[in-house]
Amino acid sequence: MFIQLKFDSEVPIYEQIKQQIKIGMAKGTLQPGERLPSVRQLAKDIGINLHTVNKAYQQLRDENFLLIHRQRGVVIHPDGAPKTDEIHKETLKAELAPIIADAFCREMSENDFLSVCYEIFKEMKGGSSDG
Amino acid sequence: MFIQLKFDSEVPIYEQIKQQIKIGMAKGTLQPGERLPSVRQLAKDIGINLHTVNKAYQQLRDENFLLIHRQRGVVIHPDGAPKTDEIHKETLKAELAPIIADAFCREMSENDFLSVCYEIFKEMKGGSSDG
Amino acid sequence: MFIQLKFDSEVPIYEQIKQQIKIGMAKGTLQPGERLPSVRQLAKDIGINLHTVNKAYQQLRDENFLLIHRQRGVVIHPDGAPKTDEIHKETLKAELAPIIADAFCREMSENDFLSVCYEIFKEMKGGSSDG
Amino acid sequence: MFIQLKFDSEVPIYEQIKQQIKIGMAKGTLQPGERLPSVRQLAKDIGINLHTVNKAYQQLRDENFLLIHRQRGVVIHPDGAPKTDEIHKETLKAELAPIIADAFCREMSENDFLSVCYEIFKEMKGGSSDG
DNA sequence: GTGGTCTAGACCACA
DNA sequence: GTGGTCTAGACCACG
Numbered sequence: 001m002f003i004q005l006k007f008d009s010e011v012p013i014y015e016q017i018k019q020q021i022k023i024g025m026a027k028g029t030l031q032p033g034e035r036l037p038s039v040r041q042l043a044k045d046i047g048i049n050l051h052t053v054n055k056a057y058q059q060l061r062d063e064n065f066l067l068i069h070r071q072r073g074v075v076i077h078p079d080g081a082p083k084t085d086e087i088h089k090e091t092l093k094a095e096l097a098p099i100i101a102d103a104f105c106r107e108m109s110e111n112d113f114l115s116v117c118y119e120i121f122k123e124m125k126g127g128s129s130d131g
Numbered sequence: 132m133f134i135q136l137k138f139d140s141e142v143p144i145y146e147q148i149k150q151q152i153k154i155g156m157a158k159g160t161l162q163p164g165e166r167l168p169s170v171r172q173l174a175k176d177i178g179i180n181l182h183t184v185n186k187a188y189q190q191l192r193d194e195n196f197l198l199i200h201r202q203r204g205v206v207i208h209p210d211g212a213p214k215t216d217e218i219h220k221e222t223l224k225a226e227l228a229p230i231i232a233d234a235f236c237r238e239m240s241e242n243d244f245l246s247v248c249y250e251i252f253k254e255m256k257g258g259s260s261d262g
Numbered sequence: 263m264f265i266q267l268k269f270d271s272e273v274p275i276y277e278q279i280k281q282q283i284k285i286g287m288a289k290g291t292l293q294p295g296e297r298l299p300s301v302r303q304l305a306k307d308i309g310i311n312l313h314t315v316n317k318a319y320q321q322l323r324d325e326n327f328l329l330i331h332r333q334r335g336v337v338i339h340p341d342g343a344p345k346t347d348e349i350h351k352e353t354l355k356a357e358l359a360p361i362i363a364d365a366f367c368r369e370m371s372e373n374d375f376l377s378v379c380y381e382i383f384k385e386m387k388g389g390s391s392d393g
Numbered sequence: 394m395f396i397q398l399k400f401d402s403e404v405p406i407y408e409q410i411k412q413q414i415k416i417g418m419a420k421g422t423l424q425p426g427e428r429l430p431s432v433r434q435l436a437k438d439i440g441i442n443l444h445t446v447n448k449a450y451q452q453l454r455d456e457n458f459l460l461i462h463r464q465r466g467v468v469i470h471p472d473g474a475p476k477t478d479e480i481h482k483e484t485l486k487a488e489l490a491p492i493i494a495d496a497f498c499r500e501m502s503e504n505d506f507l508s509v510c511y512e513i514f515k516e517m518k519g520g521s522s523d524g
Numbered sequence: 525g526t527g528g529t530c531t532a533g534a535c536c537a538c539a
Numbered sequence: 540g541t542g543g544t545c546t547a548g549a550c551c552a553c554g
Contacts, residue, residue, distance in 0.1 A: 038527080040527090049545060057527095074527085104157040113223075119224075288497040358492070362513045362517070379507060407530090
């Protein structure tokens with residue numbers, strides 16, 4: 001399975017799972033409508049408790065990234081993720097502000113910062129074929 | 132004091148304090164060598180526990196953003212924050228990746244994303260000169 | 263067939279089938295004595311498991327909405343549904359209370375709420391005669 | 394405590410808790426900003442597991458009925474519940490349709506149905522003082 | 525088989 | 540003290 005966890009991270013495991021799934025969706029590794037492993041299967045694969053996986057799945061469903069389908073199990077939302085809007089943009093600014101403040105204090109130039117973003121975007125757009 | 136807390140946020144209060152101080156430093160509201168309120172004073176001002184403020188100060192000291200003098204109290208590090216390096220850049224990428232993945236899934240364009248970053252940078256650069 | 267299912271709903275499929283049949287009966291699309299598709303046929307039509315359809319039919323029979331003849335198959339009860347009584351009224355209140363509480367909390371006016379009910383009733387009454 | 398559970402109900406316990414809290418809010422028993430018992434306390438009071446209470450609280454927080462406050466614990470949202478809107482109205486119609494269809498099939502008159510709604514509203518508006 | 529619910533108990537972060 | 544996370548294992552509803 002595509003999930004790589006850091007068990008010694010401060011980021012909760014269920015949060016890491018959410019992030020990895022979103023990254024998979026961004027890179028195209030996970031396509032809309034595609035089925036994800038069952039909670040039990042994924043839990044077994046990565047050696048954690050099924051409730052932890054379930055929590056990640058539930059929250060992604062609440063965010064409309066996933067559908068929990070009576071027949072097909074857990075799938076990537078066929079319509080893709082919800083589209084960006086003002087609320088998302090505000091959330092984004094609130095998330096970025098402290099990160100950028102930190103970088104700014106460290107005298108990282110705006111260009112250097114934007115380059116980092118650019119690189120990450122490139123990985124998403126180009127998928128893994130470029131890597 | 133300039134600290135604005137959200138007590139119903141998921142972000143711990145000590146973390147919010149750290150962020151606000153860094154934002155203050157980025158905007159120039161807080162200058163190198165400038166003295167911060169004492170732990171007790173700040174705790175009283177914003178109506179929180181003294182240990183919470185202390186934790187924020189301690190961690191900022193560990194990150195070399197602050198100096199804690201036994202006599203002169205807590206001051207912004209005279210040399211400013213530590214400079215960006217490879218370690219910081221890697222940390223930054225790890226922080227940004229899930230945020231960008233989320234934005235990418237929501238079909239936010241790279242330009243729109245970079246604009247948001249640009250805006251935030253502008254607030255830092257223009258910061259106190261406008262005020 | 264007139265059944266529209268949402269496979270990603272929290273409502274179980276057999277429950278959705280029951281609801282749709284009752285709505286059909288209320289709108290007059292389904293008349294007393296009218297024959298319904300066989301379990302196998304309906305299951306095939308909507309692409310679900312045979313047991314699911316069966317469960318819905320069985321429960322509607324237990325509620326006296328349907329008759330299941332060994333020969334003539336499944337039919338809408340010739341006498342129509344059982345009539346409302348005190349038991350039904352109590353059940354109804356128990357079902358409505360949390361829904362109304364929710365609407366009340368959201369400051370929906372009593373008139374607005376009753377209007378919604380009125381609209382739904384109108385669809386039932388006007389139902390098939392318009393079609 | 395004000396929560397009354399039916400352990401033999403089909404409605405999940407956490408759902409009953411949610412409903413009871415909303416009813417309390419509607420009746421004014423629970424006021425905006427008022428503190429709720431801690432998960433552990435409430436769990437102990439009604440003799441269930443703390444995770445079950447937590448699930449109810451979490452979902453009510455997600456619906457913006459509650460705030461989980463770093464200092465005051467779990468409180469009724471100071472602004473009250475989110476206001477009704479088109480989304481809520483659609484949800485409401487979807488919830489009411491099968492209930493009304495059932496009543497309609499049982500030949501309950503529209504007036505009788507609206508009377509039941511009226512009674513429930515009266516309990517909310519008048520609080521318990523009328524009862 | 526799937527996910528949903530509930531229990532039980534542990535440990536940690538936070539204030 | 541609070542809520543948050545994670546584990547473990549049970550039972551049930553569903554399809």
